[in-house]
Amino acid sequence: MKGIIFNLVEEAVTARHGEDAWDQVLDRAGVTGAYTSLELYPDEELRALVASGAELLDTDPGELTRWLGHEALLGLAERYPHFFAPHASTRPFLLTLNDVIHPEVRKLHVNADPPDFGFDEGEGDALLLTYASRRRLCDLAVGMIDGAATHFRETSRLTHDVCMKDGAEACVLTVSFAPAHA
The missing domain is CATH 3.90.1520.10 (H-NOX domain)
Structure with a gap:
């Protein structure tokens, strides 16, 4: 999965729950969290982040993933307005x-x-x-x-x-x- 998705997930978590929460999600998932937008990362890493985030936030992984998708789309709209402007x-x-x-x-x-x-x-x-x-x-x-x-x-x-x-x-x-x- 492209790093931009990981960047958007990080932005959503830190904006809503703070940098400490993101650090805890990374620790629980056992990942470094050093993502660059153009790099490719294992899909399992996103799944680990969702699982640890759901546990930390005491929520359903599917619900958290839907929220992350919502927030990621809004982040994409800010980064790539030319995809949205014609509509x-x-x-x-x-x-x-x-x-x-x-x-x-x-x-x-x-x-x-x-x-x-x-x-x-x-x-x-x-x-x-x-x-x-x-x-x-x-x-x-x-x-x-x-x-x-x-x-x-x-x-x-x-x-x-x-x-x-x-x-x-x-x-x-x-x-x-x-x-x-x-």
């Missing part, structure tokens, strides 16, 4: 993941292995997404979708209908968006 809302932004954003990620970060998304716009306002990744980090993806909604000042309603963690080849998510109330 007025979450839905059209998500529809660019495979065709615009992930190819650019691959250009910027050699050896990047972003997930694949499938989309079925169907009828009504619901968007059917499939998520496939060898990492099976669907909780991170769900958090990132929610973070995108926050970025675009919307709320998301998402159901996780089928999950790779239950043996499926891909996750199936149904999501809809509405303007956030002030």
Whole structure:
């Protein structure tokens, strides 16, 4: 996994819980925490950070991963505003993941292995997404979708209908968006 994700995780944890909490997460995970954005790090290291963070914060690892995804997406929006600027809302932004954003990620970060998304716009306002990744980090993806909604000042309603963690080849998510109330 690219170091930028680790950088965003560190920023989220330290912003919410402080540098001491991040140091404790690193100690419990048994990792150094010296991440550079362009380097590639073992996926197991992120899993160790999530496990130790969940234990330290007394929360469910999936819930923590979703929160980290939410915060990471907001961090990506700050770092790469050109990916977000052309879109007025979450839905059209998500529809660019495979065709615009992930190819650019691959250009910027050699050896990047972003997930694949499938989309079925169907009828009504619901968007059917499939998520496939060898990492099976669907909780991170769900958090990132929610973070995108926050970025675009919307709320998301998402159901996780089928999950790779239950043996499926891909996750199936149904999501809809509405303007956030002030």
